[in-house]
Amino acid sequence: MNRLYYGDSLEVLRKHIKDEVVDLCYIDPPFNSKRNYNQIYNNVGKEDAAQAQAFVDTWNWDDLAINGYKEIVENNRGIFAKQTIDLIIGLHYVLGASSLLAYLISMTLRIAEIHRVLKPTGSFYLHCDPTSSHYLKLVLDSVFCSQGGDFKNEITWKRTNGHNDAKRRYGSTSDIIFLYAKSNQHCFNVQYSPYSEKYIKDFYRHTDVAGRCYRLSDMTSPSPRPNMMYEWKGFLSPSNGWRYSKETMAGLDAQGRIWYPDSKSKRPQLKRYLDEMPGVPTSDVWDDIPSLSAHDKERLGYPTQKPEALLERIIQASSNVGDVVLDAYCGCGTTVAVAQKLDRQWIGIDITYQSISLILKRLEDTHGAQVVSSDSLKLTGIPKDIKSAEALALKKDDRLRKEFEKWAVLTYSSNRAAINQKKGADQGVDGWGFFPITDKKFGRVIFQVKSGKVDSRDIRDLFGTISRENAELGVFLTLKPPTQAMVKEAKACGLYHSESFNTDTPRIQIVTIEEVLEGKTRLGLPLVAGVLKSSARHIEREGEQLELNAG
Secondary structure, eight states: OEEEEESOHHHHHHHHOOTTOEEEEEEOOOOOOSSOGGGTTSOOOTTTTTTTHHHHTTOOSSHHHHHHHHHHHHOTTSOSOHHHHHHHHHHHHHHOSOHHHHHHHHHHHHHHHHHHHEEEEEEEEEEEOTTTHHHHHHHHHHHHGGGTOEEEEEEEEEOSOOOTTOSSSOOOOEEEEEEEESSTTOOOOOOEEOOOHHHHHHHOOEEOTTOOEEEEEEOBOSSOOGGGOOOBTTBOOOTTOBSSOHHHHHHHHHTTOEEOOSSTTSOOEEEEEGGGOOOEEOOSEEOSSOOOOTTOTTOOOOTTOOOHHHHHHHHHHHOOTTOEEEETTOTTOHHHHHHHHTTOEEEEEESOHHHHHHHHHHHHHHHOGGGGSTTTEEEESSOOSHHHHHHHHTOOOGGGTTHHHHHHHHHHTTTOSEEOOOSSOOTTOSEEEEEESSSSOEEEEEEEEEOSOOOHHHHHHHHHHHHHTTOSEEEEEESSOOOHHHHHHHHHTOEEEETTTTEEEESEEEEEHHHHHHTOOOOSSOOOTTTTOOSOEEEEETTEEEEEOOO
């Protein structure tokens, strides 16, 4: 059974994934691409705070980092190799109590767990950015190579072409993907790329009577083989002997696979047909898989979405049908979608409910509802009752402060709403929904979520937000039961009449989280499908462009 976990990857790995059950792990975690490299050894202060902001928003030297550092150094669970402990202590001396060290500690904790859950034949791919790949390689070496594993490749993926803004340095066009094996028994299936037209023209210059292109290949043994030194059809043996025995040569000759020269001073050669060749073995430079453009059919708009072709190559190379593939930062679900397509079992983990929602929708759209049914997929970490919903709402981790809002909006809207991703004050808008008014005109629904104490002022504020945003409807999702004054205030806001559906819908609808969990209530109008995409999308409405930002 496939498994999808909503939660922090470290917690999920420790609580739910047993030792040595995974054949292949690929992760594409957040990485340090925004920091000023020249200031990488400094603690973040006023001078570089703006440049490092995207990084600092996620990684701070805080209690979480301090506890992670202690956990590695003290090694109470016995999971860290001595080399890993020494490395982190050394990096602490070099980097200080910095956001970069916080990032590396976070990654070290998770890489150690990934090493634990990999089978002895397992492989690990870490997708990262060149600005911090050198630090991550040190971490990977300390975890894998110190315990019988091995570094296999540093893959360079050319994801884009050069940029016009590369004025004071060479353009940044590539990512790094590290491949490590847990042992020398790891699975690896050679992958091939098609020959280029130039290669075919230069080497496959011959054509037989059937029109098949072929090239000629030497049949001389690369090293001396006395037992292969024989005369063949008047042609003397090469000094090292032939590559094939007489019996094999006879079979090749009978199949017409041997080309004979017009002079006995030359040697026969083997015909290698183009249509029988698998292609060029894939090297560690991948320049044949472009990143997704805004118009690609598989594009979901997720900011770090990777093309399926990239994951197809990785999964086909380092796993077989039926193997278990893990992605501990599964984002929009490319790894699990490709694993599903290639008949692998899979485990996906992500800390944001928006990603979980998107993955479920992606799997259902691509493979059908049966793939996300309870018989095919185990979902863990998603609130299923009031107690678990309250636990999500009351999480103290700042990274999860908006997760309750996202879960409530997406669950209520059946994954058809878009989350307001604006940082800071959301101005009373936690999410957006769109419903059809005419074929080319759409109405807007504003979603607002509250987990604490609520009263009638919240409803008045929402009505003001509806007016300010020029929206038609508002949905107030509340963890606490609404008061009678709130219900009365909502009724006073009146009804919205839809001519298309000939229905009247309360302009403001109050919905409790308990009702969401029990599926007792739904919006009276159908929301437009597909608005979960996280890139900016535009929907025309009476000549204006509505920008929809969802992560």
